[in-house]
Amino acid sequence: MSDQKRLPVYFIPHGGGPWPFMHGTEGPLPEDDPWKELELFLGSIDASLGRRPKAVLVISAHWEKVDKLTVSTAAKPPMLFDYYGFPPHTYNLDYPASGAPFIAEHVRDVLREAGIETATDSERGFDHGVFIPFMMVYPHADVPIIMMSLDPDLSAPTHFRIGQALETLRDEDILIVGSGLSYHNMRMFRRRDSEHEQQAARFDNWLSEAVAIENPVTRAQRLSEWQDNPDAQAAHVPDHDHLVPVFVAAGAAGPDAGEKVFAGNYLGKAYSAYRFG
Numbered sequence: 001m002s003d004q005k006r007l008p009v010y011f012i013p014h015g016g017g018p019w020p021f022m023h024g025t026e027g028p029l030p031e032d033d034p035w036k037e038l039e040l041f042l043g044s045i046d047a048s049l050g051r052r053p054k055a056v057l058v059i060s061a062h063w064e065k066v067d068k069l070t071v072s073t074a075a076k077p078p079m080l081f082d083y084y085g086f087p088p089h090t091y092n093l094d095y096p097a098s099g100a101p102f103i104a105e106h107v108r109d110v111l112r113e114a115g116i117e118t119a120t121d122s123e124r125g126f127d128h129g130v131f132i133p134f135m136m137v138y139p140h141a142d143v144p145i146i147m148m149s150l151d152p153d154l155s156a157p158t159h160f161r162i163g164q165a166l167e168t169l170r171d172e173d174i175l176i177v178g179s180g181l182s183y184h185n186m187r188m189f190r191r192r193d194s195e196h197e198q199q200a201a202r203f204d205n206w207l208s209e210a211v212a213i214e215n216p217v218t219r220a221q222r223l224s225e226w227q228d229n230p231d232a233q234a235a236h237v238p239d240h241d242h243l244v245p246v247f248v249a250a251g252a253a254g255p256d257a258g259e260k261v262f263a264g265n266y267l268g269k270a271y272s273a274y275r276f277g
Contacts, residue, residue, distance in 0.1 A: 163251020178245025211258030
């Protein structure tokens with residue numbers, strides 16, 4: 001166990017598809033690109049931590065449709081290009097970060113002690129909810145990454161409980177990161193509509209206030225009521241898989257309130273990143 005201060009927990013936006021590489025693989029993005037600010041934010045996380053974690057545990061919105069909560073035990077995860085219709089060069093990207101099978105089994109033990117059983121997957125590759133943002137966070141792929149799926153029920157209480165079980169990993173120099181999008185309406189993503197943009201902004205404000213609640217019990221309760229928010233369905237269509245990782249992050253935060261550390265805007269739609277601790 002590290003004798004340093006425990007690591008924070010993050011919920012990060014992973015953007016749309018292979019967004020950093022739509023202009024080619026040379027990077028960085030041009031200043032007028034709508035994802036430019038996200039690129040800069042993700043690139044700042046490493047320095048903001050003050051040290052390299054032993055490993056990163058990523059809960060990706062793109063790993064769902066499983067029978068049971070699943071942990072990746074791959075030593076050398078391949079690439080999983082789970083996006084469609086993008087330029088050919090975006091299917092030749094490579095992110096050669098290693099996995100961490102021993103730590104993955106430790107994650108499973110921690111969850112088991114909390115009464116949460118998991119399955120394993122030794123073959124799954126890095127989906128774009130993992131490799132795209134981490135090509136910005138750790139561009140040299142020099143920090144091991146463990147992936148964890150969503151639980152099939154996709155509920156806030158279940159994922160808050162999962163996060164609570166994982167909280168102690170923060171004291172072991174394991175960085176917990178939920179990767180999703182606080183706004184994910186694929187029908188409206190590229191459309192300009194002032195009324196819809198106001199709905200997205202209101203939901204973003206509600207979510208930012210909910211994660212900032214200091215009492216973890218009250219925070220969990222507020223997040224569990226997310227579907228009662230009148231703007232929730234406008235922000236998450238056709239489902240809410242991209243919101244689920246924030247529930248895990250908020251649970252792993254324990255007594256640490258969430259702080260909005262990035263406010264993005266894509267064609268009028270507000271989306272955010274949060275840091276706990």
